[in-house]
Amino acid sequence: MTNDSYDKPMPEPTPDSAPYWAGLQQHKLLLQKCAGCGRIRHYPRPMCDACYSTDVTWVEAAGRGKVHSWTITHHAFVPGFRDELPYVLATVDLEEGVRMNAQLRGADPVSLRIGLPVRVDYERAREGLTLPILRAEG
Amino acid sequence: MPLPADTDASTPKYLRDKYAIVGVGETVYTRGSGRTTRAMGSEAVRNAMADAGLKPGDVDGMLSYQGVDSTFGPMIAGDCAMRLNFYMDVFGGGSSTEALIGIAIGVMEAGLCKCVAIFRSMNGFSQVRIGGTGARSAAPVSGDMLHTRAYGWQSAGQSFAPTFMRYMHDYGTTPEQVAMVKVIHSEHASNNPKAYYKKRMTVDDVVNSRMICKPLHLLDCCVETDNATCIIVTRAEHAKDLRHTPALIRGVVGRCNKPRMDMHYQAGPISRVAGWYAKDILWPNSGVGPEDIDVTGAYDAFTFTTMLQLEDYGFCGRGEGGDYVSSGIMRLGNKRPNNTSGGHLCEGYTHGMNMVIENVRQLRHDIDDSCPIGPDGKRQHTYDYKEGGCRQVKNVEVTANLGWAMPGTGSAMVMRRG
Ligand SMILES: [Zn+2]
Numbered sequence: 001m002t003n004d005s006y007d008k009p010m011p012e013p014t015p016d017s018a019p020y021w022a023g024l025q026q027h028k029l030l031l032q033k034c035a036g037c038g039r040i041r042h043y044p045r046p047m048c049d050a051c052y053s054t055d056v057t058w059v060e061a062a063g064r065g066k067v068h069s070w071t072i073t074h075h076a077f078v079p080g081f082r083d084e085l086p087y088v089l090a091t092v093d094l095e096e097g098v099r100m101n102a103q104l105r106g107a108d109p110v111s112l113r114i115g116l117p118v119r120v121d122y123e124r125a126r127e128g129l130t131l132p133i134l135r136a137e138g
Numbered sequence: 139m140p141l142p143a144d145t146d147a148s149t150p151k152y153l154r155d156k157y158a159i160v161g162v163g164e165t166v167y168t169r170g171s172g173r174t175t176r177a178m179g180s181e182a183v184r185n186a187m188a189d190a191g192l193k194p195g196d197v198d199g200m201l202s203y204q205g206v207d208s209t210f211g212p213m214i215a216g217d218c219a220m221r222l223n224f225y226m227d228v229f230g231g232g233s234s235t236e237a238l239i240g241i242a243i244g245v246m247e248a249g250l251c252k253c254v255a256i257f258r259s260m261n262g263f264s265q266v267r268i269g270g271t272g273a274r275s276a277a278p279v280s281g282d283m284l285h286t287r288a289y290g291w292q293s294a295g296q297s298f299a300p301t302f303m304r305y306m307h308d309y310g311t312t313p314e315q316v317a318m319v320k321v322i323h324s325e326h327a328s329n330n331p332k333a334y335y336k337k338r339m340t341v342d343d344v345v346n347s348r349m350i351c352k353p354l355h356l357l358d359c360c361v362e363t364d365n366a367t368c369i370i371v372t373r374a375e376h377a378k379d380l381r382h383t384p385a386l387i388r389g390v391v392g393r394c395n396k397p398r399m400d401m402h403y404q405a406g407p408i409s410r411v412a413g414w415y416a417k418d419i420l421w422p423n424s425g426v427g428p429e430d431i432d433v434t435g436a437y438d439a440f441t442f443t444t445m446l447q448l449e450d451y452g453f454c455g456r457g458e459g460g461d462y463v464s465s466g467i468m469r470l471g472n473k474r475p476n477n478t479s480g481g482h483l484c485e486g487y488t489h490g491m492n493m494v495i496e497n498v499r500q501l502r503h504d505i506d507d508s509c510p511i512g513p514d515g516k517r518q519h520t521y522d523y524k525e526g527g528c529r530q531v532k533n534v535e536v537t538a539n540l541g542w543a544m545p546g547t548g549s550a551m552v553m554r555r556g
Contacts, residue, residue: 071299
């Protein structure tokens with residue numbers, strides 16, 4: 001850990017996920033695309049479970065999807081998130097056919113529902129780390 | 139319930155009834171044990187040996203599971219004066235109990251040893267909390283946790299909540315229906331002198347308790363405690379020399395998985411749990427089905443985990459879990475009681491061990507409640523389930539344990555009275 005005030009879990013990119021984290025810095029949501037069979041997968045991982053190829057290309061996602069499920073956290077499991085309570089966590093079906101997780105921001109809790117259209121936005125968490133966030137569409 | 143007449147227990151493939159649980163033991167369920175996991179683990183193993191009537195030379199195998207929060211088996215074995223012919227300490231929490239019982243049967247069948255003590259020792263409240271708070275929360279994240287913990291998505295409750303929310307959405311299940319799991323388990327715990335929480339709760343108590351992570355209220359979550367537990371498994375033919383009626387093992391499923399166990403990225407409905415797959419091993423290998431089961435032990439890390447497992451193992455139809463758990467069927471005195479000890483929600487948190495221990499005692503017809511002890515040294519059960527009363531189920535013959543690690547991973551076991 002560095003000595004700045006960021007007290008949330010700090011991702012350590014792996015060889016498989018580094019392009020994903022670098023893409024977020026550029027405000028791009030990058031998904032792995034199998035170089036063998038073309039299947040898109042997320043989260044980043046080393047091998048295609050359709051054809052076993054380990055070769056990947058990266059494609060930029062449209063950044064749109066629908067809420068598959070969600071939860072609201074009211075308890076500070078991690079001290080670094082205490083000031084954000086309550087916060088919404090959503091798992092979203094992207095248009096590209098994969099699921100992603102992120103915080104959903106700015107939505108009225110009573111409007112939350114499965115199927116809610118969302119778009120991906122970006123938030124600078126600290127120097128060198130940008131995280132994806134979700135916003136309700138329309 | 140008697141076994142079906144057409145049960146074929148002779149098929150060697152399934153090892154039905156050839157192994158038995160002959161001893162069980164535990165420490166007190168507490169918050170703030172002030173003891174090491176080695177001290178508690180040794181006590182639990184010693185208690186289980188005494189329960190079975192086994193001496194140190196009789197036990198030559200040891201299995202344990204942990205998450206870098208416990209003591210290795212050989213230390214415990216040494217303290218209990220055993221010389222081991224086999225041991226293994228594996229990584230894991232919930233769902234390990236039944237899986238390790240299966241492993242114990244396998245290694246005994248392979249001739250590696252003849253009697254295995256399985257233990258779990260954890261300061262689950264005062265040292266390593268499974269929610270991942272404290273020391274665990276500061277660690278850097280890697281692997282698939284990059285896509286959860288970095289967003290404040292850390293604890294078991296948070297991880298499972300989308301499964302619960304999706305289930306409620308798809309089937310119209312209400313928080314009040316699910317709360318009945320806690321209500322019923324709290325009634326059972328009130329008849330269990332060992333239980334950490336003995337107070338009977340109402341549906342209002344549950345749904346008015348503070349929200350932890352939607353849809354989980356505080357009282358939908360289990361109680362983290364410090365304790366150790368032990369189960370001893372050996373060949374059924376050795377059981378006749380021991381103290382208790384054996385709990386014969388009919389069939390076991392160990393850490394059965396959904397197609398992807400990294401849950402929020404998986405294909406298919408996230409409201410489906412591993413039991414959907416495990417049931418196709420459990421019931422054929424055990425030669426029984428849900429209707430034959432007298433008592434269930436459906437893992438209650440949360441109220442929801444009990445419901446989802448009972449449904450996917452076939453105790454009710456798809457989407458009927460809310461009706462099942464709120465019908466009262468799981469209550470002592472009714473058709474098929476669940477977690478008669480109070481389970482993880484009330485008795486204590488053991489990663490599944492106490493639910494198996496409870497069913498072993500139910501099968502002995504000698505549950506440790508407050509009923510008076512007769513001249514034969516056995517409790518004279520009243521079958522009066524009022525608060526503080528009996529918790530022995532009448533004429534228990536067959537039980538099922540449904541162990542849970544996460545939505546994508548589960549274990550299970552059917553036992554019958556020997
Ligand atoms: Zn491929």
